[in-house]
Amino acid sequence: MTTSLPQAPASAPGRFGPYGGQYIPETLMTELHRLAAAYEEAQADPGFTDELHRLLTDYANRPSLLYAADRMTADLGGARIYLKREDLNHTGAHKINNVLGQALLARRMGKTRLIAETGAGQHGVATATIAALFGMECEVYMGEEDTIRQALNVYRMELLGATVHPVTSGTRTLKDAINEAMRDWVSRVDDTAYVIGSVMGPHPYPTMVRDFQRIIGDETRAELLERTGALPDAVLACVGGGSNAMGMFAAFIPDETVRLIGCEAAGRGADTPQTAATLATGRPGVFHGMKSYFCQNAYGQIAPVYSISAGLDYPGIGPEHAWLAETGRAEYMPVTDDEAVDAFEYLARTEGIICAIESAHAVAQARRLAPTMSPDQTLVVCLSGRGDKDVAAIARYRGKDLSDD
Amino acid sequence: MTDTTLPMPRPGARIARAFDHGTAFIGFLTAGDPTIEDSERFIRTMLDAGCDLIEIGIPFSDPIAEGPVIQEADLRSLQAGTTTDTVIDMVARLRPDTEAPLVFMTYYNVAFGYGLERFFTRCEETGIDGIIIPDLPYEEQAEARPIANAHGVALLSMVAPTSQERLRAIAGQAEGFLYVVSSLGVTGVRDTITTNLAPILQTVHAVTEIPAAVGFGISTPEQAAQIGSEADGVIVGSAIVRLIAEHGGEADGPLRDYVTSMVRAIRPVDAKAGSDRNAE
Numbered sequence: 001m002t003t004s005l006p007q008a009p010a011s012a013p014g015r016f017g018p019y020g021g022q023y024i025p026e027t028l029m030t031e032l033h034r035l036a037a038a039y040e041e042a043q044a045d046p047g048f049t050d051e052l053h054r055l056l057t058d059y060a061n062r063p064s065l066l067y068a069a070d071r072m073t074a075d076l077g078g079a080r081i082y083l084k085r086e087d088l089n090h091t092g093a094h095k096i097n098n099v100l101g102q103a104l105l106a107r108r109m110g111k112t113r114l115i116a117e118t119g120a121g122q123h124g125v126a127t128a129t130i131a132a133l134f135g136m137e138c139e140v141y142m143g144e145e146d147t148i149r150q151a152l153n154v155y156r157m158e159l160l161g162a163t164v165h166p167v168t169s170g171t172r173t174l175k176d177a178i179n180e181a182m183r184d185w186v187s188r189v190d191d192t193a194y195v196i197g198s199v200m201g202p203h204p205y206p207t208m209v210r211d212f213q214r215i216i217g218d219e220t221r222a223e224l225l226e227r228t229g230a231l232p233d234a235v236l237a238c239v240g241g242g243s244n245a246m247g248m249f250a251a252f253i254p255d256e257t258v259r260l261i262g263c264e265a266a267g268r269g270a271d272t273p274q275t276a277a278t279l280a281t282g283r284p285g286v287f288h289g290m291k292s293y294f295c296q297n298a299y300g301q302i303a304p305v306y307s308i309s310a311g312l313d314y315p316g317i318g319p320e321h322a323w324l325a326e327t328g329r330a331e332y333m334p335v336t337d338d339e340a341v342d343a344f345e346y347l348a349r350t351e352g353i354i355c356a357i358e359s360a361h362a363v364a365q366a367r368r369l370a371p372t373m374s375p376d377q378t379l380v381v382c383l384s385g386r387g388d389k390d391v392a393a394i395a396r397y398r399g400k401d402l403s404d405d
Numbered sequence: 406m407t408d409t410t411l412p413m414p415r416p417g418a419r420i421a422r423a424f425d426h427g428t429a430f431i432g433f434l435t436a437g438d439p440t441i442e443d444s445e446r447f448i449r450t451m452l453d454a455g456c457d458l459i460e461i462g463i464p465f466s467d468p469i470a471e472g473p474v475i476q477e478a479d480l481r482s483l484q485a486g487t488t489t490d491t492v493i494d495m496v497a498r499l500r501p502d503t504e505a506p507l508v509f510m511t512y513y514n515v516a517f518g519y520g521l522e523r524f525f526t527r528c529e530e531t532g533i534d535g536i537i538i539p540d541l542p543y544e545e546q547a548e549a550r551p552i553a554n555a556h557g558v559a560l561l562s563m564v565a566p567t568s569q570e571r572l573r574a575i576a577g578q579a580e581g582f583l584y585v586v587s588s589l590g591v592t593g594v595r596d597t598i599t600t601n602l603a604p605i606l607q608t609v610h611a612v613t614e615i616p617a618a619v620g621f622g623i624s625t626p627e628q629a630a631q632i633g634s635e636a637d638g639v640i641v642g643s644a645i646v647r648l649i650a651e652h653g654g655e656a657d658g659p660l661r662d663y664v665t666s667m668v669r670a671i672r673p674v675d676a677k678a679g680s681d682r683n684a685e
Contacts (some may be wrong), residue, residue, distance in 0.1 A: 023540045024515055025470045025590060026575075027565035169476060170467065182469045187590035189567060286513045286540070287467065299489050300518020302465040 008301050014203025017326065019093035022202040024182075024289040031041070031189045036204040037273065038109050043211075048104060058134070060090045062097075066223045068102035071350050072370075073303065079233065081366060082380045084220050086244060087355055093385030094216060094244045095126040099195055101212035103130040106193030113137040113192045113260035117119030119146055119174035119240065120311035120358060121153025122385050123197030128162035141180040143173035145295030146310040152389050171304045174240070174314045178288055197395040199242025199318035206246075213247025220380055221251045228378060234259035234369065237382035238361040239332065240276070240312035242321045244384035249330060259331065261369070262321060263361040265307035276305035276318040279325050279336040285316075292319040296352040308337040308397065311358040311385075339364040341397055344387060363390050417535040418558025419526070420506045423457035424582065428633040428671045432461040433510060433620055434649060435478035436495060437487025441539040443654045445495045453507050454661045455668035457672075460537060463492050463511035470539040470685030472593025474643040478650065489519050493527050500532040508519075508535035508581070509665030513549075521549055525556040535559035535581040543575050554580075564609070565589075566600045576612040582638060583609055587621040593643045595622030602635055617665060626670030632641065641667060661665040 012038075013278055014020045042048040056062040065085040073081045077114030086094035099116075106114060114131045117140070124140040131138030140157055144166040147154050157164050170176040178201075185194040199206045199213070217235075219357040224232055235252060236244035239262035264270075264277040275281055278293050285294040287302055295303040295315040307313040324330035336344075340357055343364035348354045355363065359382070366381045373379065387394075395402045423429040432451045436444045448459050459617045464479035464487055471479070472604060497508060509528065516524045516538065528536065536558055538592060543548060546560055553560045559581030564572050576583055585605060587598045618638025623629055629639045647662055649656045 021545055022542065023545055023564070024542060025539050026542050026563045026571075027567050027586060028541050029544070030567045030569055030571060169473075169482075175467065179467050179469050183472075185471070189589060189659050284517075286517050288469075289540070294514070296514065296518060298518075299485065300514040300516075302514070 001330065002400065012180055014207060016320040016323035019291050019322040019343070020203055021291050022289060023286045023291065024202045025186060027186050028189060029341055032202055032204070039208050042105055042108060048108065050196045052101055052104055053216035053250055055104070056215065057073050059320065060100060061088060061270050062094045063219045064088050064221070066220060068238050069351050073122040076262040076367060076370040077348060078370040078375065079377040079379040080375065081370055082224065082232070082378060083353070084216060085381045086165070086216060086382060087353070087359070087386035089124070091126045091129050092388070093122040093126065093356065094155070094213060094247065095123040095197060097124040097215055097247070098197065098209050098212040098243060099130050100280045102193065102208070103127070103134055104347060106195070107134055107136070109193065110190060111193040113188070114190055114195050115139050115141070115181050115184050116195045116197060117141045117174065117177035118197065119143070119313060120309065120356065121146070121150040121157070121179070121389060124162070124164070124357070125156050125160070126196055127195050128157040128160035129397065131162060132160045139184070140164050141177040141184070143167050143171070143177050144175070145172040145358065146174065149310050149393055150389055159221045166393070175302065176379070179291050198243040199246040199320060200241040200288060200290060200292070200316060206320055207352050209243050210246045210250055210320060210350060213243050216244060216382060217249060217251025218248040220248065223379065224280070224380065230378070231255050231258050232380045233257070233373065234261055235380045235382070236261045236263060236362045236365050236369070237311060238263045238358045238384060239317060240265065240314045240358065241316070242318040244320070244382050246320055248319060248382045253329060260324065260329065261366045262330055263333040263335045264332055265340070267306040267308070270334040271338055274306040275334070276307040276313050276315065278315060279321070279332040280329065280334045282315070284353040285321070287316055290319045292322040293317050308340065309357045309361065311356070326343070329404060333365045335361040341394060343367060344390070344394060353383070354387040354391070355383050356387045362388070414510050416557050417506070419504070419534045420458065420508070420559060420581040423506050424637050429457040429618060429638035430455060430638070430668045430671055431460060431620070431638050431640040432645050433462060433640065434645055435462040435464055435475060436480035436484045437464060438478040438646070438649055439481060439653050440485055441487055441491050441495050443614060444534070445499060445611070446657060447660055449647065449656050450661050451500070451664050452503055454664035456505070456664055457505045457638070458508065460508050460510045460640070461496065463489055463494065463509055463513055463515050465512040465631055468512060470591055471641060472591040474594070474650065475592050475646050478646045487526040489515060489524070492620040493531050496533060497531040506534045507532070508537060509533055510537040513538050513541045516549070521552045525553050525558050529556035531539045533558060535561050537557070537584060539563060543571065558576040562621070564605065566605070572605065572608050576609045576615070579613055579615045581615070582617055583613065583617045583638065584640065585609070585617050585619045586629070587619050587623065587632070590621070592621055594647070596623040598622050598628065598632070602632070606635055609684050626666050629667050630670040639671055671679045
């Protein structure tokens, strides 16, 4: 008989029902096993968890506020609305929660170089930030199209000492940035950690990123129980790959009374080809290391997708979301560009908060949902990021040019 | 150590022929680049010039294991309207004229999206002997291998310089031939290959009778001769695809010359290479 490695059963770690897995070139498999083992060890090591907690508190400004959006609540006339203010974290989004975890792990594994993909630039900025803090080398892959949409974040990354590679292959957006980051990783797996920015990719990433983001849901749950004595009736979050949503949902999955609502980017409409609403328009497939849902044609070619939001402009979704959708535990709603831009402006004028266009997708869904609920019910929106980076693009969308000349 | 209880008939049995007269020369091209008709003719030319086995790439929108040369070929092919069906139809036209082993190289979503049962049924009908799926590593092969094998198609495995302790397990269950990735990184021409392949090949040969062919980065006759002296086969992809990119539909002559020079480099005594294995 020959030596044999265990073949993964459907219930293996890294599987969510049939979704997840490790569909990645052989060159990376040893490293993925090493990463999964290192992550498991680190979780059990107080030296690691204490250091992560210290950085989240002292550097990233956690816990983030749970803000009662009273004017929005009064205006919509239904459920009491709370905003989980991940936009107030250092670097302006939830991304830093995950990057701190992965970068600490990379350091523990002896890596000296961090690479990352980025869509809106928030994950790239968070990775560049922590690389600076830890004295590590940092290279970020970003679709050329997104470097134009999010020029401000490109310069932020450069200020932080990172090198940004505009990716000119394919649709020149997030999907292509991930392709290039994987190609980099497969070439320099020895000294390089690939800091994936969402609950996607091969195992252990979807689990690890969810765990690092779970602090969003854990804080929300504890804080709301303390303030209201009850769990929320619904939690809402935008979903591209789905990390802020997964972090929020994770704390509430066993609480069956809590509706979990993911808001997908419908672009110009889920019934048009210019959409990124994966669960609404895609089907099961295997790409970027995972089995999940993907926007694709009849031959399994990954479809070009579109959203005004660079952070949600992705043809797939994390595998745990695919499973939550299929089992019905979570619901996923498409939100169009128009609805998201309206919500972006609405939140600014109603609450004085300029949120990321990504997060505005969840705000838009809250505007639809809250009036259908009663005043004794509560709804929490994860405000995953701040919107400074989007101001110029929203102005353009409204026909205003903010350029200096 | 080799598992001798393989199901009958052995999947991809024809693949062994590529290795039965010395070091094999294995050529890759992206089907449908620049057109599917050109690919059909190029495959006939390559076989005629001495290729022992052809890897036919079914293009994928996002080939993450490929360098720029094959990425661009996939893009050109898809833009020319190539689909899994047009590639399979091309193989069906070729198959009556050749007994040479032909394998597909594609990404898992192409087979998965087509439906594994339907995909491998069509492979069997058209006489495809094996398939290489770079994003389907050992741990994930169990969902595709039984279906491929039931249709007589070998699911080929890859090992890499980083495989280490995985090497014996992967080689032990390999079928068809074992694809040894020469270097870290993606496909593409490299000036030098620095990996010490000898220990990898020794381990492989200790575990399995299945031949081991080395690919990634090989382009020159000198590299082919050197790798060919250690391995059972030499795989060349990007260098061939680059010739097709340069010459488009007129690549027949350059391909014939190139394949001839590579076959001569790895099998200097085999003067009539290929000519008796491929009818008109």
